[in-house]
Amino acid sequence: xxxxxxxxxxxxxxxxxxxxxxxxxxxxxxxxxxxxxxxxxxxxxxxxxxxxxxxxxxxxxxxxxxxxxxxxxxxxxxxxxxxxxxxxxxxxxxxxxxxxxxxxxxxxxxxxxxxxxxxxxxxxxxxxxxxxxxxxxxxxxxxxxxxxxxxxxxxxxxxxxxxxxxxxxxxxxxxxxxxxxxxxxxxxxxxxxxxxxxxxxxxxxxxxxxxxxxxxxxxxxxxxxxxxxxxxxxxxxxxxxxxxxxxxxxxxxxxxxxxxxxxxxxxxxxxxxxxxxxxxxxxxxxxxxxxxxxxxxxxxxxxxxx
Amino acid sequence: xxxxxxxxxxxxxxxxxxxxxxxxxxxxxxxxxxxxxxxxxxxxxxxxxxxxxxxxxxxxxxxxxxxxxxxxxxxxxxxxxxxxxxxxxxxxxxxxxxxxxxxxxxxxxxxxxxxxxxxxxxxxxxxxxxxxxxxxxxxxxxxxxxxxxxxxxxxxxxxxxxxxxxxxxxxxxxxxxxxxxxxxxxxxxxxxxxxxxxxxxxxxxxxxxxxxxxxxxxxxxxxxxxxxxxxxxxxxxxxxxxxxxxxxxxxxxxxxxxxxxxxxxxxxxxxxxxxxxxxxxxxxxxxx
Numbered sequence: 001x002x003x004x005x006x007x008x009x010x011x012x013x014x015x016x017x018x019x020x021x022x023x024x025x026x027x028x029x030x031x032x033x034x035x036x037x038x039x040x041x042x043x044x045x046x047x048x049x050x051x052x053x054x055x056x057x058x059x060x061x062x063x064x065x066x067x068x069x070x071x072x073x074x075x076x077x078x079x080x081x082x083x084x085x086x087x088x089x090x091x092x093x094x095x096x097x098x099x100x101x102x103x104x105x106x107x108x109x110x111x112x113x114x115x116x117x118x119x120x121x122x123x124x125x126x127x128x129x130x131x132x133x134x135x136x137x138x139x140x141x142x143x144x145x146x147x148x149x150x151x152x153x154x155x156x157x158x159x160x161x162x163x164x165x166x167x168x169x170x171x172x173x174x175x176x177x178x179x180x181x182x183x184x185x186x187x188x189x190x191x192x193x194x195x196x197x198x199x200x201x202x203x204x205x206x207x208x209x210x211x212x213x214x215x216x217x218x219x220x221x222x223x224x225x226x227x228x229x230x231x232x233x234x235x236x237x238x239x240x241x242x243x244x245x246x247x248x249x250x251x252x253x254x255x256x257x258x259x260x261x262x263x264x265x266x267x268x269x270x271x272x273x274x275x276x277x278x279x280x281x282x283x284x285x286x287x288x289x290x291x292x293x294x295x296x297x298x299x300x301x302x303x304x305x306x
Numbered sequence: 307x308x309x310x311x312x313x314x315x316x317x318x319x320x321x322x323x324x325x326x327x328x329x330x331x332x333x334x335x336x337x338x339x340x341x342x343x344x345x346x347x348x349x350x351x352x353x354x355x356x357x358x359x360x361x362x363x364x365x366x367x368x369x370x371x372x373x374x375x376x377x378x379x380x381x382x383x384x385x386x387x388x389x390x391x392x393x394x395x396x397x398x399x400x401x402x403x404x405x406x407x408x409x410x411x412x413x414x415x416x417x418x419x420x421x422x423x424x425x426x427x428x429x430x431x432x433x434x435x436x437x438x439x440x441x442x443x444x445x446x447x448x449x450x451x452x453x454x455x456x457x458x459x460x461x462x463x464x465x466x467x468x469x470x471x472x473x474x475x476x477x478x479x480x481x482x483x484x485x486x487x488x489x490x491x492x493x494x495x496x497x498x499x500x501x502x503x504x505x506x507x508x509x510x511x512x513x514x515x516x517x518x519x520x521x522x523x524x525x526x527x528x529x530x531x532x533x534x535x536x537x538x539x540x541x542x543x544x545x546x547x548x549x550x551x552x553x554x555x556x557x558x559x560x561x562x563x564x565x566x567x568x569x570x571x572x573x574x575x576x577x578x579x580x581x582x583x584x585x586x587x588x589x590x591x592x593x594x
Contacts, residue, residue: 010497014406018399018468025465033436096324110328116573118526120545124552125334132353179589235528281432
C-alpha cells in the first residue's frame with residue numbers, strides 16, 4: 001500500500017462517522033424541510049403518498065395568521081430589550097469584577113452560575129418568584145402592598161410578562177457575557193491605563209477613550225451571541241409563561257408572550273399544521289440569518305472606526 | 307494576580323455594590339433551597355420565610371426520589387449516559403475528522419469543512435420536524451429504532467455538536483507544526499497512529515473547551531430530548547423529568563422546587579470542581 005492510498009483511506013475512515021451523523025440529522029432534514037415547506041406535508045400525508053406541492057400557500061397562510069405576526073413582532077421587541085439589558089448589565093458587572101475587589105473570584109463565579117442551569121429550570125424558578133415570592137413581599141411590606149394584588153402579578157399581563165422574560169434572560173445570560181468582557185478588559189495593556197492616569201484622565205474618559213474602543217471586538221461577539229440566543233429563546237418561554245397570557249390582534253386572540261420558536265412548535269404540535277410550521281421555520285431561519293449578518297457587519301465597521 | 311493596592315473610597319463603594327448584586331443574583335437559588343425545606347402549606351403562605359423545620363428537606367427529597375413522574379434516579383442515569391457517551395464520541399470523532407480535514411488539502415476536504423462551518427448558522431427549528439419523520443422513515447426501512455432510544459438521541463447530538471467542535475479543533479490543529487508528524491512518519495508511524503498517539507494528546511486544551519461547551523448544552527437541553535425521546539417515555543432526561551413534574555403539579559411548589567434543587571445539584575458540584583475549565587472553555591468557545 002502506498003503512502004498516498006493509505007492517507008486517502010485514513011482521511012475517509014476518520015471522517016465517515018461524523019459525516020454520517022451530520023448527514024442524518026442536519027443535511028438530509030434540512031433539504032427535506034426546505035422542500036416540505038412548499039407542500040401539504042402533515043402527519044397523515046407522509047412522504048410515500050399524498051404529498052403534494054402547494055407553492056407558497058403555507059407562507060401565505062402564515063402571513064395572514066395574527067398569532068404568527070404577533071410572535072414576530074414580540075420576538076423583535078424581546079430580542080432588542082434582551083440584548084440591551086444583558087449587555088449593559090454584563091458590561092457593568094465586568095467593570096466591577098475587574099476592579100480591585102476582595103471576593104472578586106467568588107463574585108465572578110456567582111454571576112456566572114445561572115448560565116450553567118438550563119433555561120427550562122430557570123423559568124420554573126422565576127415563575128415561583130413572580131407568582132409567589134413577589135406577592136408575599138407585598139404582603140410583608142405595607143409600602144409595597146400593590147405587589148400583593150393578584151391583578152399586579154407580572155406574569156398576568158402580556159407587557160409585564162415580556163419584561164419578566166427579559167429579567168430572567170438577563171439573570172441567565174449576563175454572567176456569561178460578563179466573562180467575555182472580563183477577558184477583553186484584562187487584555188487592555190496596563191501601560192495605557194497608567195499613561196492616561198498620568199495625563200489626568202477621569203474614569204469616565206478612560207472608559208470612553210480606552211476601555212470601550214479596546215473592547216470593540218468583544219462587542220461583536222457578545223452582540224452576536226445575545227442576538228442569536230434571544231431570537232431563538234424557547235426553554236424560558238415554555239416554563240415561565242408558556243406563551244400566555246392571551247391578548248388580541250386583528251380581532252383574534254393570540255398568545256401574548258409566544259416567541260417565534262414556541263409559535264413554530266405550537267403550530268406543529270398543537271394546531272397540527274406541520275407544513276405551515278416548517279414554512280415558518282424557514283422564514284425564521286432566513287430572518288435570523290439576515291439580521292445576524294447585518295449585526296456582524298455593523299459591529300465590524302464600528303470596530304474599525306473606534 | 308495583580309498587586310493589591312491600598313483601598314480608596316471608590317473601591318469600597320464598588321465592593322458594596324458588587325456584594326449587593328451578588329446577593330441579588332444568588333437570591334433565586336436561596337429561595338429554591340429554603341422552599342425545598344417547607345411543607346406545601348408553608349410554601350404558599352410564607353415563600354420568603356426561613357423554613358420552620360429543615361428536616362422537611364429530607365422528606366421532600368425522598369418524595370421526589372421515589373416520585374413516579376420524576377423517576378429521579380433513572381432520569382439522572384439517563385442524563386448521565388446521554389451526556390457522557392455523546393461527549394466521548396463528539397470529542398474523539400470531531401477531533402479525528404478535523405485532523406483529516408486539516409492535513410488533507412483537496413477540494414473535497416475544503417468543501418466538507420465549509421459545509422460544517424456553514425451549518426452553524428442553521429437553527430434547530432428548521433430541521434426538527436423533518437428530523438422526526440426522517441428518523442421514522444429510517445426505522446421503517448432498516449428496522450433500527452432511532453426515536454425514543456439512546457442511539458437516536460446520541461446520533462443527533464453527534465450530528466448537531468460536530469460542526470462547532472470540528473471548527474474549534476480545526477483552528478487548533480492548524481497551529482501544530484507539520485514537522486512533528488513528518489518526524490513520526492520517518493520513524494515508521496502509520497497515519498492513524500500519528501493521530502491517536504501524537505496529535506490527540508496535544509489537543510488537550512481544546513478538548514477541554516469542546517467538552518465543556520457540548521457538555522453544558524447537552525445536559526441542559528430540553529427541546530431535542532422532548533422531540534427525539536418524547537413525552538411519557540421510559541428514557542427521560544432531567545429537564546424532561548422536571549417539566550413532566552412541574553407541568554403536572556402546578557401548585558405543588560414545595561416538591562417542584564425540591565425537584566429543581568435536585569436537578570441543579572449535579573451541575574453545581576461539577577462547576578465547583580471544574581470552574582476554571584468551564585469558564586475558560588465557554589469564553590474561548592465564544593470568541594473563536
